[in-house]
Amino acid sequence: MLVVRLDRVFALCYRYFLVLSRSSFRVMDIVFWPVMDLLVWGFVSSYFAKSGGVVSPAVSFLVGGIIFFNVLYRAQQSISVSFLEDLWSRNLLSIFVSPITVAEFVSATYVVGVAQSVTVTIIMSLMASLLYAFDIFSMSWYLIPLFVNLLVMGWWLGLGTTAFILRYGYQAEALAWAVPFLLQPVSAVFYPVSVLPTALQAIAWLLPSTYVFEGMRNILQGGADSTSTLYLVKAALFNLLYWTVTVVFFGKMLSRARERGSLAKIVV
Amino acid sequence: MVELVDIIEVENLAKRFDNSVAIQDVSFTIKKGEFVGLLGSNGAGKSTTIQILLGLITPSAGKVRIFGLSPWKERVQVLARTNFSSAYVAMPPNLKVIENLEVFARLYGVRDRKAxxxxxxxxxxxxQLSQKMTGALSSGESTRVNLCKALLNDPELLLLDEPTASLDPDIADKVRNLLKQVQKERALTVVYTSHNMIDVEELCQRVLFLHQGRIIAQGTPAELVANLGEESLEEVFISIARDRVRLPHSQQ
Incomplete structure (x- = not known):
């Protein structure tokens, strides 16, 4: 599982980029919807700010939340939707019976996830700068741990989703789109954790994304200090824990799928 | 002269799914350079056997060695020397044929890919198809592109799952001739499943008949026809599928 040959990873990345670049549906999915989100919610919050109903940093919080949530969403989607696309095009069997390791397969989807997330972040940040005077670079070096933490969370969420699809087949495919949005309300993307009911707050503090978004708001309010650093360190530790658990879970699900024949059923 | 080494060794293989038995007590060996047909009606256990050989399913019991290696523990080494083609798999439709072949050549670590x-x-x-989109190919063209992909790594073992399914008789005949030529030139070991008995009679040196998860007959197509007193392999197939034959002990 841990052997990774870069030429094979490159081969899969090359294929993903060709497939993506020729699919208007996927390009739309990756660029169009995030841009629409940014336009609609950005203007809504600008309107509230102008009409005096919202304090000024709220626009930044919302725009930052939209941009950074897309990092997580793209990273998760790159893994689970790439897997589903191979299933739908009946190509997965040819991949699974080639001498590619699971680590190589997953690495390629990680690379694609990074590329998609970076692209979407650049586009959205430019737009946010032009439309809402949102300066993503005001977060200085904190940008890197914010981005990386969400990327890693997207990776383990994507791997976990794929594990369920492997084990339960097509009936689990809706998870590929649903999982990030299931976590969104308790990740405090657009509002502070303190807004949530106590029980949900307890759940929220178990998610790395919560620390990232709390940290982002703290930084945007000028609090680039030890509190923000602590948030990001906690996010990293939770990510490390969940990523390790997900890798083990994926291995077990793959093994179960081989035992129960569900791997053969979905790829054939 | 083909070296008579066992490429595939299967011993007492069994696979159970929940309460059903897919295959049981299946044993066979396939030697280097053999072209072996795996036959049986739907649900006989052919697909399960092929999927076990490809490492997609782990057996409930029994032993499988390919090139003397385990298809699960030494999966990458086994698959690097094996390839597979099926009428039921495809490649991404919005890639050109040449791009799809290029990707698989890279996955198999082929040197001098272009050549x-x-x-x-x-x-x-x-x-002439190299710049055509894969999704725009006809069935016959797709089959030939899939066979190209299946030979990219100069495999020693080729698993073919109904490669001529959905082809018209003319294209099916051309594909059979190509397979015969390739197998002979490269001393390939081929495991072949098909419901087309013309394919099997023309191509396979030996046939393993599976029925209700067990191998119930094996031999050359001519031997099976003669021993079961039928007129053709198709009739042998039908008789076995309908439980009309009681096989002599030597055939079991």
């Missing part, structure tokens, strides 16, 4: 792809496209007479 190898060119050689195989020329062998299968599909050079």
């Amino acid at each position: 190898k792809i060119q050689e195989l496209m020329s062998l299968f007479g599909i050079e």
Whole structure:
């Protein structure tokens, strides 16, 4: 599982980029919807700010939340939707019976996830700068741990989703789109954790994304200090824990799928 | 002269799914350079056997060795020397044929990819398709592109799952001739499943008949026809599928 040959990873990345670049549906999915989100919610919050109903940093919080949530969403989607696309095009069997390791397969989807997330972040940040005077670079070096933490969370969420699809087949495919949005309300993307009911707050503090978004708001309010650093360190530790658990879970699900024949059923 | 070493060794293989038995007590060996047909009606256990050989399913019991290696523990080494083609798999439709073959050549670590792809496209007479989108190919063209992909790594073992399914008789005949030629030239070991008995009679040196998860007959197509007192392999197939035959002990 841990052997990774870069030429094979490159081969899969090359294929993903060709497939993506020729699919208007996927390009739309990756660029169009995030841009629409940014336009609609950005203007809504600008309107509230102008009409005096919202304090000024709220626009930044919302725009930052939209941009950074897309990092997580793209990273998760790159893994689970790439897997589903191979299933739908009946190509997965040819991949699974080639001498590619699971680590190589997953690495390629990680690379694609990074590329998609970076692209979407650049586009959205430019737009946010032009439309809402949102300066993503005001977060200085904190940008890197914010981005990386969400990327890693997207990776383990994507791997976990794929594990369920492997084990339960097509009936689990809706998870590929649903999982990030299931976590969104308790990740405090657009509002502070303190807004949530106590029980949900307890759940929220178990998610790395919560620390990232709390940290982002703290930084945007000028609090680039030890509190923000602590948030990001906690996010990293939770990510490390969940990523390790997900890798083990994926291995077990793959093994179960081989035992129960569900791997053969979905790829054939 | 073909070296008579066992490429595939299967011993007492069994696979159970929940309460059903897919295969039981299946044993066979396939030697280097053999072209072996795996036959049986739907649900006989052919697909399960092929999927076990490909490492997609782990057996409930029994032993499988391919090139003397385990298809699960030494999966990458086994698959690097094996390839597979099926009428039921496809490649991404919005990639050109040449791009799809290039990707698989990279996955199999083929050296001098361009020359190898060119050689195989020329062998299968599909050079003119290289810039065509894979999704726009006809069934016959798709089959030949899939066979190109299946030979990219100069495999020692080729698993073919109904490669001529959905082809018209003319194209099916051309594909059979190409397979015969390739197998002979490269001393390939081929495991072949098909419901087309013309394919099997023309191509397979030996046939393993599966019925209700067990191998119930094996031999050359001519031996099976003679021993079961039927007129053709198709009739042998039907008799076995309908439980009309009681096989002599030597055939079991």
